[in-house]
Structure formats: C-alpha cells, structure tokens
Amino acid sequence: MKNKIIIISLFWMLLFISGCEDFLDRPPLSNENDETAWTSEDKVRLYANQFYTGFFTGYSTDVSLFNDDVVQRGNQGNFTRSVPNSNIWSMKTLRSINILIDRVGNRMQDILPEEAYNHWMGIGRFFRGMEYADLVFTYGDVPYYDHVVSDIDMDDLYKARTPRNNVMDAVYDDLQFAFQNVRLNDGDQTVNRYIVAGFISRIALYEGTWQKYYYKNNERATKFLTLAKEASEFIINSNKYYIDSDFRTLFTSNDLKSNKECILFRNYNAEIKVTHSVAHYNNPANSINYGGTTDLLKAFLCVDGNVWQNSTTEGAKDFTIANLVKTRDSRFEGTFYDKPEINAKGSFLFPVKFFPRYGIKALEETGTVPNELKGSNNVTDAPILRYAEILLNWIESKAELATIGGSAVTQEDIDASINKIRDRPLAPEAVEKGVQKTKAMMLDALPNDPAKDPNVSSLLWEIRRERRMEFIFENLRLADLKRWSKLEYMDTDMHSELLSGAWVNFPVEAKDQLTAGNANEFSVTKADGTTIVYNGNNNAEMVGFYKATVTKGRQPFLNQVNVNPYLSPVGKTQMDNYESKGYKLQQTQGWPQN
Template sequence: MKTKYISAVVALVLLFSSCEKFLDRPPLTTLDDNVNAWISEDMVRLYANKYYTEFFVGYESGFSGGGSPLIGFTNSDDMVILGNQMNFTRSVPNSSIWSYTTIVSLNIMLDRIEEKMTSILTPEAKAHWTGVGKFFRGFRYATLVQSFGDIPYYDHVVSDLDLDALYKPRDSRNAVMDAVYEDWKFALQNIRLNDGDQNLNRYIAAGFVSRLALYEASWQKYYYKNQDRAKKFYELAEEAGSLVISSGKYDIVTDYKTLFTSKDLKGNKEMILYRTYDATVGVTHSVASAGNLQESTNNGPTSDLMKAYLCTDGYSWENSSEMNANKFDLSNLIKTRDPRFEATFYSKPNPLNKGAMVYITKYLPRDVEKMVKVEGKTLPAEFTGNKNETDAPVLRYAEVLLNWIEAKAELETFGGAALTSDDIDKSINKIRKRPLAQEAIDRGVKQLATLSIDNIPNDPSRDATVSPLLWEIRRERRLEFAFETFRLSDLRRWSKLEYMDNDLNKDLLSGGWVNFSAELPSELVAKNVGVLSVVNVLGQETIYNGTNGAQMNGFYKNTINKPRLPFLNQANVNPYLTPVGLVQIDQYSTRGYLLKQTEGWPQN
C-alpha cells in the first residue's frame, strides 16, 4: 500500500499508550487490554504497523534528521565540518540510559499472540506474526547492545511490582545476542515470503539480519577477539544474504543517483524496502534540502574521502594508469573516477558549502540541479526546508550484496570456502556494472573496472592490518553508502575509530580541490586573508596572505577548522560504547540495586 507507513493507524497506538515511557525506571508497563484488541489478524497487523516508522526511518519526516542520511550522520571520516570537528563522549553524562519502550511493546505483542490468539489465528498466521515480533525484538536488542554492550534482557512482560526484575543486573552482551540469534532464526523460518506490498516479509527481514548479524560478527572478531562467536554471526549474515540473493527478486538495474532522488521507487528492483513521501498526506522530509545548491551548509566531504574513489581502471590514484589520475579538480575527478563520484557531488566548487567547497548533491535530482545552475531558475519549493517528497531507500539490494560478500570473505579467514570469481561477480562487480545515467555519460563518466579475485589491487594507502581483499570490500561499502548511515557504525564494528583521529589523518580537516583564482569569487577570497588555505597532495598547507592567490590551488581548508579532541587511549573513555548516567546509577542505588557502568567507563 502506498502509504503503508507514511502514517500508522493510531487506534492501537492510543490503546497501548501506557507503554510509551520506560526506564525512568518503573513501572515497566501496565496494559489495559480492550476486549476488542486481539480478536483478529487485522488487529495484530494494526498493532505491528507502528514499528515501521521506528525501525524503517528512511529520510524520517519534517526536520527530524537524527537517524536520516546526510543530516543525522555527520560524524565520520567522510565529513568535514566548518570549525570544531564533532567530539566523541569524553565523560560520563549526568543522565543517559537505554529505552525499553519498544521491547515492552513487542513482549506484549508476543505474549498476547501466544495467550489470546492461538484459537483465532491459523498456525501459519500465528507463526508469521510471532516471527514479526521476534524479528523486531531482535532488531531493537541488537541496536541496544551496539550502543551499551551489556544490557538487561527481557523476553516476557514484567510486572511493575517486580523490582528485582526491573532493576536486574545487566546481562552480558553475549547472552543477549544468543537470544537475539534464536529470535532471528525463528523469523527467517516463519515470516511470510510475501505479505503484501511494502509489508515486512522474509526477504526484508533477512536483509536486515544480514546487516545486524554482520555488525555483531565484526564486533566479536575485532573488539572481543572471540573467533567462535564471530564465526557464528558471520554465518548468520551469510545465510540471510543468501536467502535474499537466491530469491531472484532483486537486481541492480538503476543508475546510482536515481535511487536517492526518485519520487516513486515502486517497482525498482533494487528496493527491498523503501519509504514513500507525499505532501498530500502531510509527510515530507528535509534531506534533499541539505544539498539543494542554494542554502548554505557547514558540512562537506573530506579530502580523505575524495582520495578514496578509485580511478576507472580499478586502481587507487597512486597506482592508476589513468591519465591525470593524480589531479583532483572536480572536472577531472568526474571523468577519471568511480561513477558514484559524479552522482554524489556537484561538478564545480561552491562557496555555499563552507566546510569543503564541494556540495553533496546525492539527494538532489539532476533536473533540479540543471534548473538551478544551468537555467538559472528558482529552486522548486519542494526542495526547500522540510518540503521534500523524494522517496527514501530503506533497504537496498546493494547493501545485502556487500553484507554477504564481506561475511563470506571473513568466513574464509576462519577456514571457510575461498571466495570465487562468481562470488565477486554477483556482488561487487554487479554493483560496479550498474547502468550510468545519460547525463553522466555526457560528462565523460565511465563505468568502473570490475574487481578480479586473482588480481586484488594493493593500495599503498591500505591499513596494513587489513588484507587487500577486505580493504577493497570495505572501500566499496564506503563509496556505495557515502553520506548514508553506515560509515561510523562500520568503523566501530571494525574497531577502526582511529581513522577519525585528526592527529593521525590530516586529510579529515580539508575538503575538495579548489583553484582560488579560477573558481572562487575574487571578493570572497579578498575578504578571507589568513582564513582560507589549501593543502596539496603531500599534505603541505598554504594560507592565503592576500598576494599568493596564484599558489592557492589544492584541497580547500578553512583555518578555523580544528580537530576533535583526543578520544583514543584516554583513561576512563571508551568511544566504542555509551556510558549510563550518574542519575540512573544513583536511582538503582537508592532502591538497593547496583547498576554497573558500561565497559571502559568509570563506575563513579
């Protein structure tokens, strides 16, 4: 249905509104079960509808952007911010703790299906909706452990009088994720293969399981160093990805930019799940406005990201035989780099992007870009403020392919089957063979060369602790998902937050390549003596002094850009996990219970 989770039916949301607050802390929940609440499958469906906008946020709605691409995920090695770079938490906050509102709601759903609907639902329907509940419950627990590590685990409805349960000690991450593993295995065996357009089905569930299980597997391998548990979750990620791939339902058939700028993604074979926006029903977003070429922004791409794009021959710029591979002006990068570069950035430096001088136009339609910059027309109102109506990819086939190939590559390191050319062809190379837009072809864009399992490039910039194959798989993720929502979580699961250390990587404070005298307004340059600077390929910085304009040709940097504060190897600071607050620790204590602080943070 087109408005499937544009607006959820509110009747049952109101009916169960007593569940909305949890972990203050008690009460866990009280539920006034209406006699008409659990009488049919349609009522279960209505109850489950509310989870769509919570778990499948897309571009969120209005000006809400905390979980949306481009707006909500600006803290990574892909993004430079004008001024001080975003810091990681460096001390225990006054108040911070997990929310179990959704867990409570899902346990209610699973309890009522079992206790009240056995005689109402068919065995198939009961198994399906139980699978839906367990999928979402596992999803929420997985995101909670990603943030906090050890957390309390509840698989049933808890009385608000049971203080021992409400204030129970944190269960180990491993115990929680073992329970999640079982929930997901049940879901992958019992959720329907087809439950109607844009409704959760087994393939959608499997796609998300491939993402979440891959995170847990990587965490176990690189953070906990637990190889057995890593293997268990890599195998689940591979299994879930294989389920989607073997279905034959999905494919890579659309040019890259169209995936993020279409007003109707229905029928697109790469969309395993998408979110529809429609101003006529009052649901719009603001993601496209963040790169509309007329509103200024302080956020832009880092030089580090710009250098990461492969040349069209499949090699990094240092090793490429592509003519002008070592030139980084935008017009050259468009012609010599991975076609996703052209689809992601505007073709000329733009001072309205104060962080990098390069606009991120991944979410702006080509016709709107042309209208504004070529034809000189007024920006359409729907691409201003929170009036955007473009549909949002929620789960793309490309992601499942990259989850799957990474899981298989990691399993090979545990003695699993070696990757084959067929594996690479059905994943990375399928993505690289994505069709090109005619506008891109007209600009000189060419497809990226395919990757050969027998000739993996050895990037001179490669992290020596990462194999050449995994390095290229990780690069593929970085560029495929640039300015979406994955980069910071990927760095965390690989235990590679060091990539965001400005002292270790100076390319994080500069942006795109700019020739000041040829590409920037002279009045802008004149007003910024001692402020604007450029950095050459070797990392040498030149600050504009009013007379050296001819030398100002390099990666743009504003001298007010300052590095994030140190966050690695700091006593009582763990940037990989979130601390709980002092207030919550005290609340436990006053009731006679102990809430242990998150790993790596001080107890008091």
Template sequence: MKIKYSIALLTAALMFSSCEKFLDRPQLTSANDDNAWTTEENVRLYANKYYTDFFEGYGSGFSLGSSYLLTFSDDVVRQGNQGEFTLAVPNSAIWSYTNIRSINIMLDRVENRMASILTPEAYNHWMGIGKFFRAMRYADLVTAYGDVPYYDKPVSDTDYATLYKDRTPRNEVMDAVYDDLKFAFENVRLSDGVQSVNRYVVAGFISRIALTEGSWQKYYYKNNERAKKFFELAQQAGDFVINSNKYAIATDYRSQFTSEDLKGNKDMIMYRQYDEAINVKHALLSTHNLADNVTYGPSADLLKSFICVDGNVWQNSDVEGSDEFKTSELFKSRDSRLEASFHINPTPRNRGSFLYITKFLPRDVEARVAAGEAAGTPYTGANNTTDAPVLRYAEVLLNWIEAKAELATLGNPAVTQADIDRSINQIRKRPLAAEAVARGVKQTAAMSLGTLPVDPERDVTVTPLIWEIRRERRMEMTFEYSRIEDLKRWSKLSYMDTDANPDLLAGGWVDFPQQLPGEIKSGISVVKLNGQVEVYNPEDADSKAKMVGFYRYGLNRGRQQFLGLGNVNPYLSPIGRNQINEYAAQGYVLSQTEGWPQN
C-alpha cells in the first residue's frame, strides 16, 4: 500500500493557520471551516494530511524518520561515549497536541455537520479513520509520558480551565484508545482504494499498539487484568490480518528495505513510496552507503544473539563454525538476517563497530562501493528513492505470537506448534537472495516447541518460549523502530547497563593482523570470547598478533548509572520546568511525570 504524498497540494483548501502557543493549538480559518465539510472527498483530503505524520518511513529530505536506524539501544555501540538516558528534568520539554486538536476537529465536523451528507457506511468509515489516528497519537504520548491530558473534543483557545487541566490517568486515556481502536476495527472499510488506510492497516497497527500497552501493564504496572484486555485485542487484530490471506512472507529480507518499488509486495501492509519524478526523496543512505564514515554500529551483544541455522544458540550448536565470529564464517552459520544486514568485511568506515550496516543499501550498490567505485548520486545526499516499509507482515506475525504467549501466562490456552508454524516458522522460511546463497547462507531450521534452545544467557525471569519470541523479534527488526521501546515495555532497560553487560561496548569481530593490519594503532583493543580485553601495546612485539576479537575502541566509556536513582525514571519522559511554571502562572497545576521531581 502506498501513502499519498501530494498532500500539500491536495489539502491547500483545508490548511490551518498556526497559533504557536503552549499546547500547539492550530485552528481552522472560519471561511475554510464553513466550506470544508460538504463532501466525502473533502474529508478524505483533510485526513490525508496525517499520512506523513503517522507513517514517516525514511522521512523526507535530510529529515530522517524516527523509525529506522535507531541508534539508542543494546543493539548499538558508539565510538567513545555511549548514548545516555535523561538524568535530570530539562528546562523545557513537553508533548505536542497539534494532531490531537486537528483530529478532534475532523471528528467533530463529521459527527455534527456531515451525518446527513454521508451515507451511514461512509460516516462510520470516516469516524473510524479519525479515531484510528487519534488512538495512534495518544498511544505514542502515553508510551512516552504515562499520564497525559485527554481531550476528545476541540477546545476553545479561551477555555483555560480545560486547556490547562492536569494529566488524565494513563488507564483512563488507554481505555479511550481501546474504544477508538475497536470502533475503527469494526467500521473502517476493508478497502478504500489504492494508497488509503483500510481495515487491514488498522488491524496491523492495533496489533502493535495493543501488544505494547499489554506489556506495559503486565511488566511495569503489574496489572494482569488490564494486560490481558490489551493482549487479547492484539491477538484478535493479528488473527484478522493473518486469516485474510492477503499477505505473505514472500520477499528476501534485504529487498524489503532497498526496493525502488514496493507496489504489490505481499510482505507490506503499508509502505511509503519515494519518487524522483515528484521530488519525494530521503537521505537515509547519505551516511549508510558503505562509502561514508559512521561512528556507530552493531554491538557484540546483538551479534551474539543471532541464532544458528540449526535453531540453537551458538554456545550449544552443532553447526560447523558456530563458535566463530569472523564475519565470512558467521554469515554461513547464523540466521540469514545477519548476512542481509551487514557488510561481509570489517571496515574502518564504521568506527563504532568495524561492521558496517548495509540492511538498507541495495546489494548492487554495496558491491560497487566495495569494488572501489562511487555509490552514485541516488545513494548520496537527499537523493534516495528507495521505498520504505511502514508496517510489515512479519511484524504482525511477531506481535500476534507474542500476544498469544503472554496470554498463555495469564490463563489462556497454551501456544501450540501450529501457532509457531503459522508465525515464526513462516518468517524463517522466507526466500534467500541469490547473493546470500552464493556465500553459503542457509535458511534457519524451524522452531520446535519441544526442543527450544537452552540458552545460558537467558534472562531467567522470562520463560524459554517468550525469550525465543523476543529473540526472533530482535533479529527481524534490527535497526527498525522497536528495540528501545521493546525494552521499556518489558521493563528490561537493565539490558542497557554497560557495567553489567560489557558486550555493549564492543562491536564486530576483526582479525586485525589478517584483515586490517594498517588499523593496528593506539586506541585499538579487542575482546576475546572469554571476555578478556586485549589492548594494543606498541611497546610489545607480540601485541599485534593478539589483535583478534570483537573490536572495542580504547576510549569507549560506559553509560552513567540510570537505574535505581532517586528522582529519575528512565522509562517515562519528564516535562520541563518552564511548562510547569507556565501552568502555575495561569493558576493551574501540571503534575510532573511519575518518578521525576515536581520542581
């Protein structure tokens, strides 16, 4: 499904005049508001403006979307200082309600001005579209802040008591989100034409939103009753998408992220199209084209998490080379998604890890650059036109099986082998690229409930099945939107503790004497499989030969402590002192985020 991009032209008659105040409250001009709500096409044009807000893809121009190449998680090591959690209340920071107000205007106008203009079916469809977008925005706000003010109607700029009301409890907000999602699920059209949100898109995003909230309720808030409510909605939404038989795991892994045209691709529930002809381009590859230098890459922790092709963890696998981490051998013994995500040879162009991320780079461009040629104009600057997945069928399958596994811990039926075959094993059977096969890459063996891996690194607070489902998600969605959000919803930010997990400070495996002898210099160190750190010492004649292991920049520094601190809550974002003071100046109280000091 494509997303509409000529939105600026299409919605010119419905543009807002901006009022940059505390809550970002834009308003319709009177003339446009009087004339806009007269036809279904006008409602469609109004709703189209939300597509690039909610479905960013790879962003546009030099403004990258927030969904790809996520660089703050346990998947990533940086050269030097690692990314830090917020440890103090900022002077200025708060949510934006621009979209909420705009969507509420749409819902109000459809309800109060168009009930007699639209057919009942069209009326319910457009109310469903508005509620779907509103639910998406509130779900994002709640995930970031916990309690947030809830508005389901447009608010006058002069209604200060409402504008400056305190936060609404999270559960009340998410009950409203649940109701909005249910309405959209039941009323949005099965098809509304090419490039438009339909019920399958709604269901796919419900599987994401409901799984997220269910996890927060179970692991952070310890409320199993509410967790079950949302997990069941995630499962229902996944059932709907899966049972439609409209989608399939049909494309090799990397091609999903590097295609110039995803139209008709059955792996895509929604994607964003880029096209030079209409000057809709992005810059994702401007610094990820194998030619440009980057300072972050995959952590050793991520690399070790990839399963071997026999379905076992590397410590217990019988696959030849399972205990080797040299990339050319690693690609043969590990799940195919590893080869599809990284360049085969270590390179100093990735100073964080020496392993370059190529998941989003077309294979022919990678080969060209590796041979010493230029990447080409389409893969530099803001000239990229590769289409961006927005919601993939594989994610829905993983959302669905995780929801089922969580429900099984809350009294629902156990996950069956048929469930695993329908989800994870479908993903593992995806086609392999010819280039991958030529390198010796194989499909990973099917997961069997009777022989789940015995992982010595498993978090013992997690069942073996849920641990393996989470591993599958990590492999499938590497450098996409979800990893840090997954750690938060599982209450597992402890995985980001560099003191407890030194693998977060190391990157790819490099045999420096054989592969990059010119890079053996001060500042180079490696970590052996047993955890021993070898630092290059130019005064030691034997030191060069020891430079074989996971690369670790000598000046890498771990994160500051972020767990267990008073007045710090890394799971939820604080709001700024300025905003609290602005409320107070108007005679109102704005409560600080849970776990942070009020002033």
C-alpha cells in the first residue's frame, strides 16, 4: 500500500451549491503524509472534497441522447452487442473512499467528537454506497470491498464477483447509516442529510423497481422501495423545498442559489475559468445532428390533462409545433424551440431546454447571441438534484408499493406530488405564446391512453409519463427504462416513430428546403402512416412528421443470443488477465462465459 495519500481540495474549481447558500472557496491544493493527515476535522473535510466533482458532475458538452426521446440523423446509438476486448469496473474511487472510512474509523475516534465522527463516517459510507450502486447498475455482480485492499494481496485483488443482492444489501446499510448520521447542515456547498436523502431516493427507487421487474423479487423490491419512500418523505416533510420557478429557468439561470427547487446544484464562474458549453449546443443557430422524436412529442399531455387522442382541447390533433406549444403541457414549450428548425437535423424539433430565453430573443432580433452563450463560455448553473425528482420518486415508490401489498395511493398523494409540479409558475414569455398550466391529475379520471403499455397500470403509466416530460435530456430516461425492464421502448423496429421528428408543413414553414438539390434527402410521414419522399416536384405533399432518408433504425438488441443490454459485459482481456494469475472472472449475466 502506498505510503502517501494526496489530499485534493481542487480549490473547488468546479463550485456547486446546496439550497440557497453562499459561495465557499475551498482551501488550496495541499499534500500531507498519511501519518499526519488524519489529525483534525478540517483535514478530513479536505480529503472528502475530492469526491464532489466526480459524483456531482453538472453540465457536460451535450445532453442525454441515447434513449427513446432522441432521434439521430443517420445511424442511431446502439447497445453493446458483443463482448469487447477491454472493459471492466474501476475500483480507484472506491479505494479512496475506503481509505477515508478506514482512517476516520481507526485513527480519529479519540480526535473527533462523537457527532463529528459519525458524520464523517456517514459521508464516507454515503459516497461508498453511491459508487457501488453505480457499479452494480452497470455490471450487476461486482467484487465488494469494505476495506482498503493491499496491492500485494492477490486473493483480494482478484476476488470473485460478489452477488448483486449482497452488494446492494451493503449499499443499503451504508446509505441508512449516512441517512441517520450525516449532519442536517455542514456549511455551504457540502453534503448534508437532505442531499443524502435525495440520492437515497434515486438509488433505492432504481433498485426497488429493478428487483420487482427484472428479478421479480417483491420482498427485496419492498425493502428498497420503502427506503425510497422514507428518504423522499424526509425531504418533503422538511418544508425546505418547493417548486418556485418556471421550468426553463431551472436550466438557464446564472444563479440558482435562491431557487427553492434546487437541493443541490453546480455553479459556474467565468472569472475562475469554470465554464461549460451546454447552452452552445442548445442554440438554435447551431447545427446539431439530433432532435426530439415523434414518439416523444405525442407522449405530451394536452392542457386538459388528457392524451391527444381523447382530448377536448381545441387543436389537440394539430401537431404543428406552434400549436403544440399552446395545447400541450408547459414543459413542451420549456424544452423545445417554438417552430421547426432545420438545424435540428435529426427531426426539426430543436431542444432549447438549456438555452436562456434572452438568448432566443437576441438571436431572433439580431441574428446572434451574447458571447457568454457561445462555445465553452457558458456559465448557467446546473441543477444536480431537484425537488421535482424527489416528488416523482416518492409518488412512484408509493404506487409501486401499492401493487405488492402497500397502501393505495390517494388523491392527496397525487396533489402533493404530481399536481404540485404541474402547478409550477409559467414564464411571461410562455404565457405570451398561449402556454397554459396542465389540469391537475385526478385518480378517478386517469387518461385512457391507446398507446399505454398493456402490462403497466394506468396510474404507473401516467407517473412514468410525468417523469418523461420532466426529465427530457437529463440522463434519467435510459436508467428508467432499464429499471422498468422496458428497453423494448427503444426498439426502432417495433416503434417507427422513434425515427421521425416534428410535424413540418414544408411549403409554409421550410420552403427553402424544397429544392431539386434536396430531392431524396428527406421524407414526411402522414397522420395515417403513409410516407412521402421528397422528389423535387411534390412540394404540396410535403406535410407530415419529418424524417431524413439517411436515418436508419437501431440494430437489434433484444432476444439476441449472448446479448444482455441491461448490464455491461467485462472485456476478454480482463478475463484473460484473471486467468493468467490463476483466478476466474465470471462474465456478466446474460453474456457468453468463454
């Protein structure tokens, strides 16, 4: 084992904030000898800081593209269909976390007061639970270590994979300990019990539904779903958070510190050169290769709370984008540009969820946008954990528990969760366009959706729809499909509307595209399913859901021999490495073992 431990503070070069608290500059970089590093709470805090940027990543260069909400022009993203040469979990972060737990547990019992000792043990176990949950959700069985591994202990380094359920029981215990012992408030920009509870609600909901739908183990499902419900209720009952801003402001504000929906967010600051580029990639003036799918836009509820097929909203069956803005749930306008945009080359349905409204205004009035919205100059804050997710985690966990012996969901439960989200404020710019709030969900009048999965109850179907509308491009959709055992929704052979996008009246809205040079470049699908390819002369017929002719379906990934899209395989090289040392590494469930 190495004698030196690098204690990294990173100056918190990537700052982020919990709740409405002020900035906190982290101390500068420092190195300590392992023998002298564990002598005060401040030094423990410094060591723990290294994990923040890894677990709470903020904005990257782009948005979540691999799911049934997004169509790519050309080839779609594909699931792994064969065992790679090289691929395996990394234990680097876990080793560092176990060092934290080991050193606090074995060297600081007489240094820290009991409350501080329990808090930092809770922080370490929270991070360990987070990391192991991520590994398990990716690989299933993984080697479990609750100690610092010696680099000369070959039996430990090359130990067999621990069964998933055993690992997740350890994760459960770690998260419970953190939930009971992490401080309610440990200062600005630090993990507190509300943040812990928020991530517990996410992790436990994932595992609970995975157990129910993938393993069909209702006993274990109940264990984790109950934890998800309790963790969510802790946050809800605190009355610290509520929905207080319009939808797009959550993702385009330069300062979220006063936003009561944000339990945790990351702040960006040009002065210290901590920026991102997500707004740049959501600028309608820039060309992107993707856009929203027809399947997604049809999933949006009308403002009367019904599906488009049965809605009494005037214009419910008119799919022009300008009409969808007025007739659909307000999150449609909050997510997409209000007219067909050729720069969304996959679908003409351009995402602007992460692009500020003032940038749209500047673009439309001057043809350009402010410099801070260009390239990697973006400084809009990134919500990491928000109250809307907690509300949806809570109502879903309750609804799932109700199917396996728990108490029934009530109208009061719906009012306290989904209907609070639907009642979020509207931006003035949205109101000017005719955007309205969606009618409250009523348990005794749930939509009769012809597109509903027959294996899902109407209540769960509507809860899942709410998540889809709320979390577009936020990296949760694929995880949701996996934990529901519903990756079939991404099968483009089964769902052709995953390959088309916005309804476009080309002669009116995109007449510049109707040129001889664009012949055979795109097609439209009519409401009756008929497809018309543009041939250079059939201009009047080019009205329907847009599809590029080069767009191809996803490769088959379901019911393939030795292919399990739900879990990642380990690489052949890693299996050979184990064998060369005299050990056996089992392949991931559902993949070939040789």
